[in-house]
Amino acid sequence: MKIKNNVSLRNLEPHTVLGLIICEGIAPQTCIGGEMTITSLHRLKGPGSLHPYGYAVDFVIEGATRKECVNILPVMRNKLGGEYDLIFHNAGTGWHFHLEYDPR
Numbered sequence: 001m002k003i004k005n006n007v008s009l010r011n012l013e014p015h016t017v018l019g020l021i022i023c024e025g026i027a028p029q030t031c032i033g034g035e036m037t038i039t040s041l042h043r044l045k046g047p048g049s050l051h052p053y054g055y056a057v058d059f060v061i062e063g064a065t066r067k068e069c070v071n072i073l074p075v076m077r078n079k080l081g082g083e084y085d086l087i088f089h090n091a092g093t094g095w096h097f098h099l100e101y102d103p104r
């Protein structure tokens with residue numbers, strides 16, 4: 001796992017770290033290498049976003065196709081349990097995973 005140069009770790013919460021560790025264990029199933037790159041953690045964003053509070057993180061899997069990423073989603077969700085949300089979407093910087101700790 002690596003962190004993109006301009007990413008701020010401010011407010012990073014342990015719940016987010018645990019989610020990243022779980023996802024990292026599965027990422028290599030997408031493609032050879034399958035290294036995760038964190039593209040965004042703390043940032044100021046509109047109401048409702050957990051990014052400012054350290055409970056949300058965006059990442060990509062280097063070398064993985066969109067289809068491979070979509071296919072790995074249920075595998076990751078299954079390991080994350082019920083208190084995380086994980087989506088793969090095209091927003092802002094392009095296609096990426098958005099993981100957040102959001103117990104309800």
Ligand SMILES: [Zn+2]
Pocket residue numbers: 051056057058097098099
């Ligand atoms: Zn996000």
